[in-house]
Amino acid sequence: MMHLECECGNRTNLFATGDRDEHGREFIELEDDDRFSFIIGEDSLMFKCSFCGYRYRLKSYE
Ligand SMILES: [Zn+2]
Numbered sequence: 001m002m003h004l005e006c007e008c009g010n011r012t013n014l015f016a017t018g019d020r021d022e023h024g025r026e027f028i029e030l031e032d033d034d035r036f037s038f039i040i041g042e043d044s045l046m047f048k049c050s051f052c053g054y055r056y057r058l059k060s061y062e
Contacts (some may be wrong), residue, residue: 001013001014001015001016002014002028004030004036004047006036006049006051006052006054006056007052007054008049008051008052008054009051010035010036010049010050010051010052011035012030012031012032012035012036013030013031013032014028014029014030014031015028015029015031016028017029034050035049035050035051036048036049036050037050043059043060044057044058044059044060045057045058045060046058
């Protein structure tokens with residue numbers, strides 16, 4: 001289990017769904033999507049904290 005925690009103390013877990021794609025990679029989902037939302041952009045993944053509105057960006061390196 002992975003977890004996501006904001007500076008403000010808001011936190012949630014990411015859990016594995018048990019479903020896999022054709023490469024054997026397992027899908028994960030946010031345990032509580034009222035706490036965080038995420039947006040997949042062209043070159044990054046953005047997480048937004050629903051409590052304080054802070055946004056985190058994870059850049060893609062390929
Ligand atoms: Zn926050």
